[in-house]
Amino acid sequence: MLFRKMDHLVGLDIGSSFIKVAEIGTSKKGNILKNFGVAQVSPGTIVEGRVADMDGLANTIRTLFKTHKIKEKNVAISTGGHSVVIKTINTAKVPENELQATIYSEAEQYIPYDIDDVNIDYQILGESDFSPDQMNVLLVAVKKDLVAEYIDLITLAGLTPKIIDVDTFALQNIYETLPGGDPEQVILLVDVGASKTSLNILKGAISLMMRDNVSGTNQILDELSDTVGISIEAAQNMLLGGKASQKEATALAEISRNTANAWCSEICDVVHTFQSSSNELKVEKIILSGGGGYVEGLSQNLQSELDIEVVAINPFDGLILDAKKFPASFVAKAGLQAPIALGLALRRVDDK
Ligand SMILES: Nc1ncnc2c1ncn2[C@@H]1O[C@H](COP(=O)(O)OP(=O)(O)OP(=O)(O)O)[C@@H](O)[C@H]1O
Ligand SMILES: [Mg+2]
Structure with a gap:
């Protein structure tokens, strides 16, 4: 048999702007990516980490599983942010x-x-x-009510929640599968999502500092929508590369630049706080993930402010990929948004 099924789970990262689903199989040669998909979430469906539209979101999840022909019902999900x-x-x-x-x-x-x-x-x-x-x-x-809400959501989508993880741990889980990691090096994992940013400073598998804040690409969407008088949906389409007038494109570029600057300052503050409280330890590399990582300027600003290497995560690097099903263009497009779902898909039923 090609895949040992037994305890296999589907990883489901329920982001407030995109849901990501991943399925990973095991073989003698290593872990194989079987499935990966994303679905956009309408604004207002998840607000401050809480599900405001249960039926709508359950439907999106159901459709995502159907589109990608995922039969497995047992899922691992994660939570993060405020609760x-x-x-x-x-x-x-x-x-x-x-x-x-x-x-x-x-x-x-x-x-x-x-x-x-x-x-x-x-x-x-x-x-x-x-x-x-x-x-x-x-x-x-x-928070128990948050867990109960997500269990209800998954059940409503016709699935069975087997593991409820934490976003930051799922990200660390996939990071640990990537080749070339140096256990002596201190690195910072930064995930900039739509509604939140999470930071995790690691040495090998040991986390030395974790921080969450409410920065994310929603700041860009809110400001763009106010400045040029368009809906949040239209602002999201523009940020994702959709059509824009000259005026809208100029506003988007300026707002993105300012927001990336603000993110950069917040991240640098965390790095400086860490370095001033830990003898001798210095963050040597930043690994960026989350859709916010695509925003122009963030990576370059961090690199020049901190004078360290900043790279975009390639979460597929430790997996075997069929190049026909998952070509290089897929890896480049999905890379930043995929890691949490992949980290969840690697969990096994008997994991804690
Ligand atoms: N190619 C891109 N260029 C610019 N921005 C992008 C691109 N792809 C995604 N984004 C933006 O990144 C945002 C965040 O993506 P991500 O999937 O990390 O968020 P999320 O997981 O839904 O959010 P959260 O974890 O905060 O709930 C998207 O809402 C989108 O605005
Ligand atoms: Mg996210």
């Missing part, structure tokens, strides 16, 4: 049977929500640098 809190905390080492109670009682002070309103997950990262009696724990809290 997810990720923190590395420091706590006393305790015996295994006391771990959960200790972490839950510690968690309260780090989470801006009532502890009863969140699902908590954690991972022990290792001994603290400061004391052998202490350990570092990665704490993840997601």
Whole structure:
């Protein structure tokens, strides 16, 4: 058999402007990309991470699966933004049977929500640098009502949610499959989406700093729509390369340039904060993803401000691709928007 099915999941990245779906099979030679597709989401369908139009969105997902002839029903999805809190905390080492109670009682002070309103997950990262009696724990809290909303959505689309991951972790998951990574190098993964940006500074597989903010291409769409008096849909079409008058094209170029400058300052602030708080460690490379990575100026500005290498992610680099089904033009077009769905598609049912 070509693909070992068993625990195989479909990765579904429900972005607020584009849904991405990915299916990856395994073979003796490695992971094979079986399917990849995107569908545009109408403005107002997902607002501040919450689903405002359940039926519309479920329909979009159903159509996306149909178009790409995806039969598998078990999916891995992810959440991010406002309703997810990720923190590395420091706590006393305790015996295994006391771990959960200790972490839950510690968690309260780090989470801006009532502890009863969140699902908590954690991972022990290792001994603290400061004391052998202490350990570092990665704490993840997601609002229960958000999880329930996404489970309802997936169920309404006729699918079964098997894993609910976090966007940043799914991105890190695909990054770790890419060839040529240097485990000693400190790198920054930046995903600029429509409604949010997530930053993750990594050394090898260890995350040293994570930050989320609300910057994204919606800022460009809002301003373009106000400045030239067009709808958000029309602004989105223009940003995606659709027709524009001379006046609209000039406005789009200027707004994009200013927005990319603002993103660049925010990202540089995070890099500087990290570097001033960590002895000797320096971010050596930035890997860009998300549709915001296409906005002209972002990559060049970062490169010249920080004087480090900035590259666009090629999330397909660690996968086997059939060149007939997925030609180079596909890789170039889908690359920036694909990584989270691919990282999710690599999850297995028994993953935590
Ligand atoms: N080729 C392109 N040129 C310019 N902008 C683009 C291009 N492709 C996509 N974008 C813009 O990037 C935006 C963000 O894409 P992405 O798929 O990363 O967002 P998302 O995952 O839906 O958002 P979020 O994660 O914030 O919910 C799109 O809404 C679009 O405006
Ligand atoms: Mg996204």
